[in-house]
Amino acid sequence: MTEVPTVLRRAAAVSGATNRGRPLISLAGVGKTYQNGTLALTDVNLSIGQGEFVSLLGPSGCGKSTLLRMIAGLGSTSEGSIDWPQSRYDAKGEPQRDLGFVFQEPTLMPWATVFENVYLPLKLTGVGKRAAVGRVTEVLAMVGLEKFAGSYPRELSGGMKMRASIARALVVKPQVLLMDEPFAALDEITRIRLNNDLLGLWQSQQWTVIFVTHSVYESVYLSNRIVVMSARPGRIVADLAIDAPYPRGEMFRTSSTYNEFCRTTSAELSRAMAGAEEEH
Amino acid sequence: MAGPSSSGNPSPAVRIIVPIVLGIVFVGAWEFFVRYYHVPKFVLPPPSMIAEALINDYQTLSVSLWNTLKVTLAAFFVALAIGVAFAILFTQSRIFEISLFPYAVILQVTPIVSIAPFIIIWVGLDHVERALLILATIVAFFPILSNTTLGLKSVDHNLQNLFDLYRASRWQRLKELQFPSALPYLLGGMKISGGLALIGAVVAEFVAGSGTGTGLAWRIIESANRLNIPRMFAALLLLSVLGILIFFGLSALERLLLRKWHESAVGREN
Numbered sequence: 001m002t003e004v005p006t007v008l009r010r011a012a013a014v015s016g017a018t019n020r021g022r023p024l025i026s027l028a029g030v031g032k033t034y035q036n037g038t039l040a041l042t043d044v045n046l047s048i049g050q051g052e053f054v055s056l057l058g059p060s061g062c063g064k065s066t067l068l069r070m071i072a073g074l075g076s077t078s079e080g081s082i083d084w085p086q087s088r089y090d091a092k093g094e095p096q097r098d099l100g101f102v103f104q105e106p107t108l109m110p111w112a113t114v115f116e117n118v119y120l121p122l123k124l125t126g127v128g129k130r131a132a133v134g135r136v137t138e139v140l141a142m143v144g145l146e147k148f149a150g151s152y153p154r155e156l157s158g159g160m161k162m163r164a165s166i167a168r169a170l171v172v173k174p175q176v177l178l179m180d181e182p183f184a185a186l187d188e189i190t191r192i193r194l195n196n197d198l199l200g201l202w203q204s205q206q207w208t209v210i211f212v213t214h215s216v217y218e219s220v221y222l223s224n225r226i227v228v229m230s231a232r233p234g235r236i237v238a239d240l241a242i243d244a245p246y247p248r249g250e251m252f253r254t255s256s257t258y259n260e261f262c263r264t265t266s267a268e269l270s271r272a273m274a275g276a277e278e279e280h
Numbered sequence: 281m282a283g284p285s286s287s288g289n290p291s292p293a294v295r296i297i298v299p300i301v302l303g304i305v306f307v308g309a310w311e312f313f314v315r316y317y318h319v320p321k322f323v324l325p326p327p328s329m330i331a332e333a334l335i336n337d338y339q340t341l342s343v344s345l346w347n348t349l350k351v352t353l354a355a356f357f358v359a360l361a362i363g364v365a366f367a368i369l370f371t372q373s374r375i376f377e378i379s380l381f382p383y384a385v386i387l388q389v390t391p392i393v394s395i396a397p398f399i400i401i402w403v404g405l406d407h408v409e410r411a412l413l414i415l416a417t418i419v420a421f422f423p424i425l426s427n428t429t430l431g432l433k434s435v436d437h438n439l440q441n442l443f444d445l446y447r448a449s450r451w452q453r454l455k456e457l458q459f460p461s462a463l464p465y466l467l468g469g470m471k472i473s474g475g476l477a478l479i480g481a482v483v484a485e486f487v488a489g490s491g492t493g494t495g496l497a498w499r500i501i502e503s504a505n506r507l508n509i510p511r512m513f514a515a516l517l518l519l520s521v522l523g524i525l526i527f528f529g530l531s532a533l534e535r536l537l538l539r540k541w542h543e544s545a546v547g548r549e550n
Contacts, residue, residue: 074441088329102443107438111460111541120456152541171445 022048024176025071028273029080031220031233032066035251040066043079046227046236052201053209055219058267059273063234064212065180071210072178084172090261094184100169100207100242102179103272106161108168110154114140115149118168123171132171139167142201166198168205193228194248201247216269220261221253228265230272238268325510330517333510341499341511345518348481348495351409354524355416356477362417363424370437371458372450388422392480396487405489412484412495419480420473427469431462453547464542467534474526482519496522 028042042062048054056064069075069249071082073094084095115136121134125161140146143163153161162182169177183191200220202209219226220242228238242261244252252258283452290298313319314326321329335340366384370377396415404409404411433460443453485497496515503512 052443069441072445074444099445101442103438103441105438107436107442109439109457109460111463120442123447124443124448124452154543154546203285 024084024086025072026051026083026085026241027071028079028083030067030070030077031079032063032070032075033078034088042079042235043231044234044236046239048208048210050086051208051221051266052225053130053204053266055223056210056212056229056275057216057219057226057233057269058214058229058234059231059269060214061234062231062272064229066177067229067234068180068210068212072099074101097176098172098174100177101167102162102169102182102186104181106158106165106199107154108161108164110153112152113244114145114147114151114153114156114164114167115165118171119178121168121172135171136167139170142170144166145200157190158186158250161193163197164195166194170201170205176206176210177202179209179211181212184215191218198222199246199248216223216262216265220258221248226265228268228272237272240268288455300525312341322507322509325513330512330513333486333508334514336411337511337514341496341514341518344494344496344499344515345522348478348485348497348519349485349497350520351412351481351495352418352478352526352546354413355420355480355527356470356474358417359421359473359477361423363421363473364466366425367428367432367462368453368454370429372454384422384425387418392419392483393487395441396464396484402462409486411488415484415487416480419483420477423472424466427465431465432458434465435461440466458461464534464538464544465483467530467537471527471534474530475523477527478519478523 003106025046025048027044027046030041030046031039032041033039044067056067058064067077070077084097087097088094089095091092108114109120112120118139119129119132122135123129137149140149143166145160145163148156148160148164149255153164156164168181183194186194195218198209209223211219211222224242224244224246226238226240226242227236228240229235230237244257244261294377311328314324325333366380370381392415395418396411399411399414400408402411403414432454439457443457448456481495482497485495486501489498489501495521499515500512500519501516503509535545540546
């Protein structure tokens, strides 16, 4: 499978970046060397436009999570820069943007109720509880947890915990939702349901989503753009557009178009991994 | 061999009844052997005589009990305040921890009996109760300090990131994240320190000797000197009861604060 099907094109040609002028996020020559000297990422150039659903796909150890964390400002870059051309910068040089981050684990505070957990980002930014009740209730309804506001995390199933974690990310009305393999630890049935719910929310709320995954199937199903990364040192080896219409559902998941996208994406991923092995 | 049913958790009623029955049997046997073999009462008095002493000397003993309780509680709360304050300091500033923690350890590992005479000389000649308080506090504060320090540092890494993401202040981080994370550790430390505060108070009283003449430990020495062995046992019994009450009180507090969320305290259905 080296030949590229007609449905697949280089994503840059269709991405929001070129459609609307300035991109939302712009990565130029980004590299990361860990303190122990390991080169984790090298020369990552990427422009992400408003409203895109981008998957970062790659084998484990390719630095995709590291890249996501740097985009969130949770780690510094060793080389290059990450810019937010559409955002204002404050006096400290920090871009003013609203982010939601969903970790691989639900990462809820076990001592706090679902309501308190979801309220946390607003609390930390100085919103009083009374003023926040409406918004918290709203996002809990969005993820289907309105009846569990008073429950503690330990009383919830894995899928429900992840829903609470997503609600917490959404409560600040983020422009960008960053997700680090959020559904990797869930069972297949729960994962498919959460995939569908996430797509529904993305379509209605018009965020930009950057989604880290190591699943070809998940990335093709969800995203309209897949950035394939190679193993260490991580770099971008393919940038694929998944030009299939939304809403996507069971029909799409079982269609030949979906299969074709999966095959092409898999081939790119295999090439990325083979290339990395040759270098070593 | 025990079947599968006997290897499971016994019911709460069994947990209470079995130790009580054992205690009654023990006390009964004690009473019986002492009377049957005519053991002199200054060697080992029978339980009935200890009970008698408890009732007859109630006045003196209750004053002593109250004095020991005062020192123990005061030392416990001072230890709690100092332990938590220094733990917070340690986690906020690495340099504080590096420079002070070794001294906390030295204070902990030096036997309190050997420190006591110094404290008594420096402080206790005029204010014996202050010397007792200082000594009991020295014994009690370390478990709180070390447990709370560990707890404040044992914060989920991803939750830390979440607080970074929303640019939480130091105070917010401490209040919303570190302190709740540390609470189970702190409560564990408090359970140990509660018992140690009592031990510290008793040891200090022993060392301070006749100068104090008020607490239960002194009552034990004084009764021994007068060969009033039943009263000695009565004072000992009160000390045990005090220790048990402190332990159960702190266990109840722990259950109350953690029952909603912490694995150690939540009831399990399976």
